[in-house]
Amino acid sequence: MITINQVRVQYGNQLALSINTPITLKTGDRVGIIGSNGAGKTTLVKTILGLTNYQGSIITDIRPEEMAVHLQHNHYANTMSVKHIMEAILNTRIKKNKILQDLITFFDFEECLSKKYSALSGGQKQRLTIILVLIQDAPLVFFDEVTSGLDFETRQKLMSKLVEWYRDKATTLCIVSHYYEELEQLVNKLLILEKGQVIDFGSKEELFQKYCGKTVITLDNTPENKEITKAFTTLKAPEHLIALPCQDNQAEMAITELLIKADINFKRSNNNIEIMSINAKDRCMERSYNEKKEA
Numbered sequence: 053m054i055t056i057n058q059v060r061v062q063y064g065n066q067l068a069l070s071i072n073t074p075i076t077l078k079t080g081d082r083v084g085i086i087g088s089n090g091a092g093k094t095t096l097v098k099t100i101l102g103l104t105n106y107q108g109s110i111i112t113d114i115r116p117e118e119m120a121v122h123l124q125h126n127h128y129a130n131t132m133s134v135k136h137i138m139e140a141i142l143n144t145r146i147k148k149n150k151i152l153q154d155l156i157t158f159f160d161f162e163e164c165l166s167k168k169y170s171a172l173s174g175g176q177k178q179r180l181t182i183i184l185v186l187i188q189d190a191p192l193v194f195f196d197e198v199t200s201g202l203d204f205e206t207r208q209k210l211m212s213k214l215v216e217w218y219r220d221k222a223t224t225l226c227i228v229s230h231y232y233e234e235l236e237q238l239v240n241k242l243l244i245l246e247k248g249q250v251i252d253f254g255s256k257e258e259l260f261q262k263y264c265g266k267t268v269i270t271l272d273n274t275p276e277n278k279e280i281t282k283a284f285t286t287l288k289a290p291e292h293l294i295a296l297p298c299q300d301n302q303a304e305m306a307i308t309e310l311l312i313k314a315d316i317n318f319k320r321s322n323n324n325i326e327i328m329s330i331n332a333k334d335r336c337m338e339r340s341y342n343e344k345k346e347a
């Protein structure tokens with residue numbers, strides 16, 4: 053569906069994106085694009101959409117008009133009512149479109165229809181774009197930080213809606229997000245970017261296995277917990293956590309039995325994207341450090 057190869061995007065002197073090994077997105081892939089701030093995630097999305105000046109090749113059989121996109125900042129005519137914006141973009145009438153009416157109700161959007169776009173709050177602007185993207189049912193859809201600016205309840209509602217909306221569809225989804233728990237529900241592949249470079253790309257399971265093992269046990273990073281787990285190998289983890297990798301059931305039983313006996317709370321996961329991505333980044337840094345040392 054899309055193959056990205058030898059793509060470079062430069063802003064002035066800064067290399068914002070550099071993809072050397074070809075990346076292929078297949079029909080029906082649900083790809084989470086992750087990485088730190090400034091890693092090049094939005095630049096990648098914009099490049100696939102043809103919105104940047106890039107070198108290299110992006111081969112796709114999808115026409116630009118078959119791509120639907122929710123970007124971090126979306127722009128619409130300020131002078132029109134939201135209802136007219138919707139009807140003009142979708143070439144439909146709300147009162148004649150049951151699916152659109154249902155989405156408007158689901159996202160609590162009725163009271164926004166008579167307002168001008170500029171009078172909407174940040175969260176309401178987000179919801180407008182989400183409704184427009186969903187209703188178009190395009191074969192290729194991009195969501196860039198789709199839940200940012202939404203309150204907790206709306207975020208939960210939106211994620212369940214996205215899971216349900218795309219469940220039986222062949223839509224290819226590319227989702228940029230810093231909310232890993234949300235990605236865990238939606239994506240089956242991950243593209244990890246850092247400083248414009250691809251750290252890794254593969255299925256969620258494959259990458260988890262590669263960087264974390266079969267499962268990972270996480271617990272609070274307290275002095276007591278550190279002491280009790282000091283005999284085990286640890287993974288890189290956020291400051292407040294200890295992360296213990298388990299390569300098989302036996303290793304997992306040994307750790308969990310010990311924690312249960314000591315009455316320590318813990319979490320077990322076989323798809324913790326946050327721990328996986330921290331370790332992928334760490335391994336990549338270690339590799340480039342070793343390469344530099346050898347050179």
Ligand SMILES: Nc1ncnc2c1ncn2[C@@H]1O[C@H](COP(=O)(O)OP(=O)(O)OP(=O)(O)O)[C@@H](O)[C@H]1O
Nearest residue numbers: 063064066068087088089090091092093094095096
């Ligand atoms: N229009 C632009 N002009 C100049 N530099 C830009 C432009 N857009 C992005 N950049 C730079 O390119 C790099 C990648 O930016 P990009 O927005 O793709 O990152 P990101 O991974 O989406 O970050 P975030 O998580 O903060 O949204 C950053 O260093 C950014 O400052």
